[in-house]
Amino acid sequence: MKILVLVKEVPDTWGERKLDPASGRVDRESVDPVLDEIGERAIEAALTIKGSDKSTEVIVVSMSPSSASKSLRKGLAMGATSAIHLADEALRGADMLLTAEALSVLIQNEGFDLVIAGNESTDGRGGMIPAMVAEHLGVPHVTFLESIEISGNRVSGVRGADSGMVEVSANLPAVASITERLPDPRFPNFKGILSAKKKPYTTVTLAELGVDAARPVSSVIVSSRERPARSGGIKIVDSGNAGRDLAEFLAQNRLL
């Protein structure tokens, strides 16, 4: 079984991912790039499958700036077999159409039984790349899974929906996406970190894939503005009457 895991490097939603466990306070100045948490979970899901079938190959794939090698190495340290890094300056600012096409060509060249991705990245949040890739590859998609299993030639899982949970399954090859309901990713151990250095790591460019970054259609940003940050207002410390004070505040603001 050959599993390709799509991961992305994103600005750390925590700022610097070191925080005071008591208060949960974060450093908001920092926007260090990190491997997206949902991508780590996707790797975890693939490694779990590998855990029950040792012959499984887990290949982490990322389209990201050349500086993102640290994120891919983390995937290798977690236990992935090899990494493929699509790095090309021409991909800067790529929209979903171009991203999906470039990834699909890479995936097709590499060959696969299953592609696993996160349901949506924490920065873009479009949540369409898995389905778009599936369309390019001409295979079924099983997306937004809260659990994932392989049995025989089928991938199955439970998909979250507003109306409830629905069981879904598809023939392999297929593209799956998972949500944060999947188990937490494992931490790379020392042995993993050491062995990651020796694992195959391939870098590819658009030209090698034969993909042209110039597009006949594309989605374009025309403007962007920052909303003024919110600031705190009244803050009281309860000395026995805060519930009533709060009711008064709500009433004055016509919120009751």
Next chain:
Amino acid sequence: MSHILILADISPSGDVRGDTQALISAAAQWGIPVAVATVPPGAGEAVATKLGALGAEKVFIAENEHAHTALTAPQLEGLTQAAHQFDPQAILLSHTHDGQDIAGRAAVRLGAAVNADVVAITKSDNAFTTTHSVFGGSFVVEASANGGAPMIITVRPGAFEASAVTAVAPEVTTASVSVDPAGAAALGNVHATGETSSRPDLRTAKKVVSGGKGLGSKDDFVLVEQLADALGAAVGSSRAAVDAGYAPQTRQVGQTGITVSPDLYIALGISGAIQHRAGMQTSKVIVAVDKDQDAPIFDIADYGVVGDVFTIVPQLIQAIGERQRQQV
């Protein structure tokens, strides 16, 4: 006038659900609204009537026996055929899991640009501009598409309101579409969330009361629900509360959950991690109750109470009750 396609969300029992009506109302502002519905053979007439009642001037019924047993493939096929027939200027879908999958595949299939998770749309000089609320509302981004029609747009659930419509007898086209079920995921058993709630929908509620890890247990999370009921509010929660099993995932507010913008947001026992704030910081008035005076939620709360939810909230509920009784 140009055609605007909207993908109707039809339940297995033939009900029109989700934001279908809001999408039809929106489409009617810019062109002829064409509702596309994929249903099992024979179910089209009833559905077309319902869509006409919601203002769809034209209805494209795609019949397929797998309409409710294959994952999104029949809807994709229906939408693609309708796009070929009507040559629309834009295609509107709801930014739900199904909508995201169908929009993504349709964009590839039609070679169309896709603008996702849109909160507003404007049209000028015959071109659409979409508005996006990014990074939990910290930024407002406007986008458009190069390269011509159709432009595929997914609309954030609850972002558009359904306006009053004049029911029409729609012009109906019925086509049978074919899909290879082996090329799509199969849908199996459905497990309902077990939530039969009379509370308002979280996404569109004017008031939201959310509970966090600070509630301490699933049993004690009931306090959140009691305050919500006293205020006529929807119930939300933090990811930590969801992870601890106090609340179902469908209630998670935040960066990887639902984004809400109510008139009033009350956070109980929620520290206000940056990812939680990303889902509620555009609320008009924010109230927070938390034991920890340094909790980051206080940085954005209009009214913050440092204290124990288990003493403050029951008193608040009582005070609300007293005021309501005085009013009658």
